[in-house]
Amino acid sequence: MSDPQRPEQDNARDPLAPFEQALRARVPSREALLAEAKAQTARQQRRKRLAGGALSILLLGGAVWLIDPAWRSEDVLTAIGQRHSLTLADGSQVQLNSASHLRVEQRLRSRQFELLEGEATFSVTHGPKPFIVRSQGVAVRDIGTVFNVRSDSRGVAVAVLEGAVEVSASALSSRQLHGGEQVLASDGAISATTFADSERVTAWQHGKLRFDGTPLRDVIADIQRYRQAPIRLADERLGGLRMSGEYDSAAIESLVNLLPSILPVRIARVADGSVVVSGR
Template identity: 35%
Template sequence: MTDHIDPATAADPYDQAAYWYERMCSDDVTAAERRAFEQWHQADPKNEERYQHVQHIWNMAAALPKSEVKKLGAIPKPNVVHKPSRRAFWSYGLGMVCAAAVTFAIVDPMQWRATPEYQAQLSTAHGERTEVTLPDGSTLLLNTDTTVSVQLYANQRTVRLDQGEVFFHVDGKQGTPFIVELESGNVRVTGTQFNVRRNEQAFSVDVLQGSVEVSAGPWWSRQTAMLRSNDIARVSPSGELTSGKGADVESAVAWREGKVVFRGTPLAKAIQELNRYSDQRMLVRDARIGELRVSGVFNIDDPESFLAALPQFAPVIVQRRPDGSAVDILAR
């Protein structure tokens, strides 16, 4: 085991993040180090961001071909390595691949050896859906209230899902990794069709075709699941990952066709789903009727059809507010 240094002696906070990343990924990390890491993590709100920064570098490095890694290993270290904090970092680096990537992060503010071949910011408004075809042939179908950023490199394709939901049809001909990044994890594929929905810090993945790898949880205790056709994964706000066979993945992605499918769904949850698309907010005013179960296929672009049908199969009254601001659903 390598003699450890005190990470507090590293002047650069990113060096500290790199040190802790190496230690938390190590097989010989001690309980005392875990406690010290937690103290460092809680000491500054930006430390989590810095830790993710190191993880992002690792992901980029993992995409490099072995031949490139070999060449990178032969590149002289930049002049700044004479600083003690840099020596500490290289002593506790993440191995040859990650060290090569971090070398480029030091000399290149873009943290990559070249600018992206393609980059874009994509978004949809409330109730809007749009499909975008990327230069690599992959398509992204953005659901309502969605924001993503896309960066395509020669050796990796990355989409950052900041909010909302996207159905991905990834072209696998290139053979380069396609990574969907989220706050609490990521989804890694080469070619497949799958859906990712983000809700605050939680997210879900539904695989229609192909296979994907889902990673989640805190960086020092990463969980991973391999999903295939009709598999699903759910990641809680705390980063806990669960996975298995989905009951009906096709229904989960019915929004692509402008539909929403309810199968014994609690009325409160059904209303919450329809409110994602409706300009006029629907509100359940009684917790008891919120537990009523509803089934059916409805048009998400026509919430009026749902409101018209609702009193026919549930003991409720649909009451519209005079100012048109909302629709109240009351017990009959």
Template identity: 35%
Template sequence: MHFARQYHNDGFDTLLAELPDGPGGAPGSRLQLAPGTVLQASLSRAARHVELAGGEAYFAVARDIGRPFRVDTRAGRIEVLGTAFNIADRSGALDIAVEHGQVRFTPRGEGLARLPVFAPPAIDLRGGEALSVRDARPEAVRPIPPGQVAAWRDGWLLFDDTPLADALPAINAYRRQPIVLADDRTGALRLTGRFRAQDQRSLVQALPAILPLRVEVLDDGSIRLAAR
């Protein structure tokens, strides 16, 4: 068998997809795509493969020992047999969070020596663990409550000491007109909070109460944030 399809969520709601990787080609693995996500899925008798071009997606992978499930990103490859995890690639960092099961992340290693002996080691993540990869370099594995993995599926945007420059791509995925930054100093402000993704008015109103920000509405409807 062979299956190939591109999924592109260009709306403001979650896009659901089922892959025909169950017994006899029945629905098996489930994918949920956040707004602004593009990925390509392909299946064969030997393997299951996804390429995430950008955005954020949650994977509930059907277990199949004979066909590993691989997700390629710009920062490296995630490989599993059967598990549930989330990948976000919206800004400078690529974030992986595991709800249950186990995944293995193998960095691409750009910028490092290319000899095999210097290849970056694979990193195993288990349920309740998360990893960020920034500038092709993995950071330390950190704990994450499984209930917070892919909170966007329930309509929430969660940020924990996140640079504003990294938070805005996730926020802007739910907006027709983007929020922009006045300068790098503004983008370096760190945001912590829980926001309803679809309630953008309340989110914008909350930002200057949380952070030292000035909010300016531009002529085209976009919003510019500047540090006070």
């Protein structure tokens, strides 16, 4: 038989007993606490993943900035006998000679160009990004200037008309040039600095070829830019003959025909259009 006095006795021993149900409603159960702990852990892991992803994006962006990739490029080509002028987005001017190929690269941290073949004069507008022209492993970095770059079988000729540039042919070979100076760079080396005759260097911009005691081998290399079929020396020793004068680049075949009247050579035209220059 139950004791009718027992509840009162239990309440007397445990003064919180009357509040037990109210406390249970306010204090979460063990299962609820465990569920909340798991949910909090999952939220922390998500935040870490998001933070890690953001850090990766920042690191990737920083790496891209340091690498300075080309995100777009445009090729500009001129045909034999054609000249072309273009104005770049920063206001700089480029003039391209006959049979030239220039690649204009859009980069994050620099203004870069690759002269794959031919000749170009660059008039550079100052800006926050370095202005660099590359060709055959040679880099020409503008220091505020107007300069001419010619790239062919002889190497890369750099002539400064105004201002200064830095020419680098390798990590250990570099040279600073100022107005009126020129070099020929190739095979990781840079020639001695010589005087640059600005009128001779830029004669091509006016449709002229100007020679001043120029070796025949160099005359032929310049003529070749204005004709499709090759012109060759039958004897390499003839290449040392020197030639002077100013000639019209639009009448290049007339110049070829004049060679025997200027130098002790004869020319032979072949059916394919090529020309062989031999001694007489």
